[in-house]
Amino acid sequence: MIYHDVIVVGSGLAGQRAALEAIGHDIDVAIVSKLKPMNSHSVLAQGGINIAIDDLDRTNYFEDTVKGSDYLADQDSVEILVNDSKIQIEFIENIDKIFDRDNDGEYSTKKFGGAITPRTLRASDSTGFSILNILYDQILNSKVRIYEDYQVLKLLTNNNQIVGFLGLNYNSINSNSIELFSCKSLILATGPSGYVFSNTTNSSSCTGDGIALAVSAGAKLKDMEFIQFHPTSLVDSNILITEAARAKGAYLLNANGERFMKNYAPEQLELAPRDIISRSMINEIIEGRSFSDRNEPYFHLSFTHFEEEFIKNNFNDIQTISTEFANTDITKDNLKIIPAQHYFMGGISINNFAETNIKGLFAAGECACVSVHGANRLGGNSLLECIVFGQIAGKHAAIHAKNSNKIPIIDEESHISIFYKELTNRFTNSSSSNNLDISSLRNDMRSIMTNYAGIIRDEDNINFGLKKIHNMKNLISSNQFRSRSSNPSISEISEFFELSFMLELSEIILLSALTRNESRGAHFRSDYSSRNDNDWLKHIIIQKINSSYDISYLSVRTTTLNPDIRNY
Numbered sequence: 246m247i248y249h250d251v252i253v254v255g256s257g258l259a260g261q262r263a264a265l266e267a268i269g270h271d272i273d274v275a276i277v278s279k280l281k282p283m284n285s286h287s288v289l290a291q292g293g294i295n296i297a298i299d300d301l302d303r304t305n306y307f308e309d310t311v312k313g314s315d316y317l318a319d320q321d322s323v324e325i326l327v328n329d330s331k332i333q334i335e336f337i338e339n340i341d342k343i344f345d346r347d348n349d350g351e352y353s354t355k356k357f358g359g360a361i362t363p364r365t366l367r368a369s370d371s372t373g374f375s376i377l378n379i380l381y382d383q384i385l386n387s388k389v390r391i392y393e394d395y396q397v398l399k400l401l402t403n404n405n406q407i408v409g410f411l412g413l414n415y416n417s418i419n420s421n422s423i424e425l426f427s428c429k430s431l432i433l434a435t436g437p438s439g440y441v442f443s444n445t446t447n448s449s450s451c452t453g454d455g456i457a458l459a460v461s462a463g464a465k466l467k468d469m470e471f472i473q474f475h476p477t478s479l480v481d482s483n484i485l486i487t488e489a490a491r492a493k494g495a496y497l498l499n500a501n502g503e504r505f506m507k508n509y510a511p512e513q514l515e516l517a518p519r520d521i522i523s524r525s526m527i528n529e530i531i532e533g534r535s536f537s538d539r540n541e542p543y544f545h546l547s548f549t550h551f552e553e554e555f556i557k558n559n560f561n562d563i564q565t566i567s568t569e570f571a572n573t574d575i576t577k578d579n580l581k582i583i584p585a586q587h588y589f590m591g592g593i594s595i596n597n598f599a600e601t602n603i604k605g606l607f608a609a610g611e612c613a614c615v616s617v618h619g620a621n622r623l624g625g626n627s628l629l630e631c632i633v634f635g636q637i638a639g640k641h642a643a644i645h646a647k648n649s650n651k652i653p654i655i656d657e658e659s660h661i662s663i664f665y666k667e668l669t670n671r672f673t674n675s676s677s678s679n680n681l682d683i684s685s686l687r688n689d690m691r692s693i694m695t696n697y698a699g700i701i702r703d704e705d706n707i708n709f710g711l712k713k714i715h716n717m718k719n720l721i722s723s724n725q726f727r728s729r730s731s732n733p734s735i736s737e738i739s740e741f742f743e744l745s746f747m748l749e750l751s752e753i754i755l756l757s758a759l760t761r762n763e764s765r766g767a768h769f770r771s772d773y774s775s776r777n778d779n780d781w782l783k784h785i786i787i788q789k790i791n792s793s794y795d796i797s798y799l800s801v802r803t804t805t806l807n808p809d810i811r812n813y
Contacts, residue, residue, distance in 0.1 A: 246409075246657050249275040249390065250646040251639075252428040254397050254410075254455065257285035258373065258631035259610025259638070260434035261380040264389045266639025267432075272646055275390040277397065277412060277426065279739075280450055282381050286436045287631070289448070290373025291487040291562065293355060293365035295625035296330045303327055305361055308806060310626065313359040313518050314619025315766035315776065316808040317468070317784070317801055322597055322615045324804065326626070326633055333632045334366065340383065343368040343375045355492045357624035359518040359813070365625040367489065370562035373628060397454060398423070398742050399664065400431070400462040400606075401654065407431045407605035408652045410458075411664055413742075415735055422735050423661050429649045430642035433459060433593060433608040434635065441747045441754070442586040442698075443691035446478050446485040455612035457746035459593045460753070464601045466787045467614040467799070468591035469750075470757035470768045473622055474700050475587035476522040479571050480543045483585040486563060488624040490546065491515040493559050497522070498545040498579065499534040510813035517813040520621040520767040523584040527700050536581070545579035584700060588627065590618040590767065591757070594786060594799075599638035602788075605645055609638040616784065619801075620766020668738065672728040680727040681720070683740045687747070690717060694751050698758060703772045707759045714751050721748075753794065757785050760796060778808045 251267045253260045256278035268274045278285070297303040307327045311318050338344065344366040345353040354363040368375035384391070394415035401409045409427035435455030439447030460466050476497070477486040491497070497515050499505045509525040510517030517525075526544060529535050535542035548556055548563075553576045556564060560575065567573045573580055592614040599607045599615075610631045617630055654660065673680060697710025728737055763777040764770050784799040 246425045246427055248427045249273045250428065251430045251642045252277055252426060253432045253434055255434035255436055256280065256282035257287035257434065257436050257610060258377055258628060259635035261384055262632045262635030263432050263434055263609055263639035265380060265383055266636045267643040268387050268389050270643035270647065272643055275392060277392045277395045279394065279396040281393055282391065283377065286448060286451060287377045288374040290628055291370055292489050293357065293367040293372050293625045294628040295364050296334045296366055297327050298364060302362060302364060306364060309360050310623055311806045312811055313621055313623040315621055315811060317619030317765060319616050319802040320804040320806060321802050322617045325597055326617045326630060329633045330629055333636065337376055337379055340379050343379065345369065355489060356516065357488055357492050358516045359623045376628065396739055397458060400458050402462050402603060403652050405463065405603055406652060407603055408654055411660065413735065413738055417735065423665055425657055425660060427654055429646040429651055430605050430607065432638050432642050433612055434610045435612045437611050438589050438750055439586050441691065441694050441750050443695045444483055445586040446475055446483055452743040453746050453750040456592055457749040459601065460749065460789050462603060464603050464606060465594040466591065466753060467594035467784050468616055469753050469787060470761050470785065471590035471620050471766060472586060473519055473588040473590060473767045474523040474584040475519055476526060476584050477546055477582045478585035480539065480541065480581045480583050482570050484566060484570050486546060486580065486582060490560065490563055496547040498547050499529050500536045501534055505529055505534065513813035518621055518623060521813060523700050524769055526584055541583060543581045543583045546582045547579045548575040549577065549579065588622055590620065590622055598641045599634055600641060607638045607642045609634045620768060669732055671726055671741065672733040672737065673725040674728045674731055679724050681724050682727055683744055686717060687744050690748060690751055698754050700769060702758055702770050704759065707755050711755045714748065714755065718748055753787055756794060757787060760785055782808065
């Protein structure tokens with residue numbers, strides 16, 4: 246058995262910031278990650294990170310975030326995000342000054358969607374990578390132990406208190422690939438879950454492990470119906486084109502060559518919040534104003550109104566992506582783009598101390614929901630949330646560990662042997678035609694979620710999607726998976742659990758979407774097309790009890806800002 250006082254699962258921005266904070270409390274800290282730390286999803290965040298520049302902007306930033314959330318964000322949590330923004334940016338800058346500056350040496354801020362003033366910092370065109378690189382260097386020079394290439398399969402609890410987990414060692418060369426970890430505090434910082442959808446900007450590693458592990462252990466989830474679709478991904482590949490493109494003046498055009506956002510957000514235009522732009526694009530498709538000469542409708546992202554030198558100096562990263570992945574020279578031709586799933590506003594329900602309802606279990610980053618994003622996240626807020634609440638999670642996990650006694654895991658070997666026996670019974674190397682193929686089921690599930698839990702939803706489609714997911718889960722429960730040998734390989738075990746995690750999330754997303762009978766932020770119900778503050782200014786909480794889901798509600802915490810119309 247492997248023991249550490251605090252274990253962080255996940256090696257992205259939230260996880261590394263949590264580990265750095267925890268190790269500063271003079272305790273034993275480890276990071277467990279199924280990826281190499283510098284391969285975590287955080288490195289793909291090109292856009293930027295927000296900061297409240299001064300006291301006046303602190304108020305504006307708070308109001309922009311709450312309004313952008315469609316008033317579902319908990320306002321005391323947003324205050325923490327805003328008030329701590331400068332502290333955490335200074336923490337990074339005290340290590341290395343990575344953020345772009347103007348000729349006077351001041352921060353060069355950009356205005357992202359939903360903001361009334363420029364407050365987004367960028368580190369050239371690789372903000373996430375640059376911040377993570379700084380944190381990782383600090384991790385390597387600390388006493389934090391790193392376990393790379395480990396996938397967590399099951400959390401272990403005792404009387405509603407975390408005691409450890411079972412992990413799959415990708416590098417094991419014998420049959421002992423499943424190992425037991427023990428800890429006093431566990432921080433889940435596992436990042437995105439977007440691979441649940443077939444059209445996503447997320448990578449194939451983003452399978453919702455943390456959220457599924459948490460709910461299976463009895464943790465509560467919050468706001469799982471709110472899925473953000475980013476308006477600008479490349480057709481076919483869904484590679485993200487950063488919001489920074491529109492922040493610097495790129496146009497969105499329909500098939501008539503019209504900047505169609507003037508009809509939906511006449512003041513902000515291309516810098517309206519993402520939920521509004523993506524929904525506007527769907528409306529343009531429905532009304533026949535999208536391009537339609539391919540398998541899927543699309544729009545144009547145009548840079549051709551800029552001088553070539555300006556494009557070279559300001560959009561070098563986009564120019565490279567466009568050339569390599571879309572065979573497009575953006576100095577001459579428009580990019581073909583379409584909305585794609587990008588971010589989960591919902592996740593593991595935590596309080597302002599990053600605590601869950603399970604003692605000793607904490608969460609931070611995209612897998613968590615505190616909630617600072619409510620029904621829609623603004624650009625530049627995700628990286629900030631990672632370092633603000635990553636630090637908070639690390640601090641409180643360390644305090645909990647220092648004040649707690651280690652709870653022994655009884656009969657260690659039986660945990661592994663029973664688990665492994667149950668696992669191997671799910672596989673067979675027989676040639677029966679009834680044997681299941683993980684890859685085929687995964688593809689089917691992802692298509693179901695894209696078709697029935699997308700930008701526009703209604704009761705009939707959500708129910709149809711739920712029925713399909715239930716049928717798939719029933720099929721899995723009554724059949725075995727095909728294996729290449731008498732015992733499943735490490736890759737087969739990994740893929741099996743990732744599929745299981747994603748199926749769990751799929752059902753919960755659809756169930757939450759069916760429950761919320763209104764339209765708010767990224768959740769749009771065509772059969773309930775208006776926001777309903779009287780009945781739905783509340784969070785949907787889902788908890789797994791035995792094998793069924795219990796639904797409850799939690800009122801939105803309002804401090805100073807009452808719900809209002811979102812005009813942009």
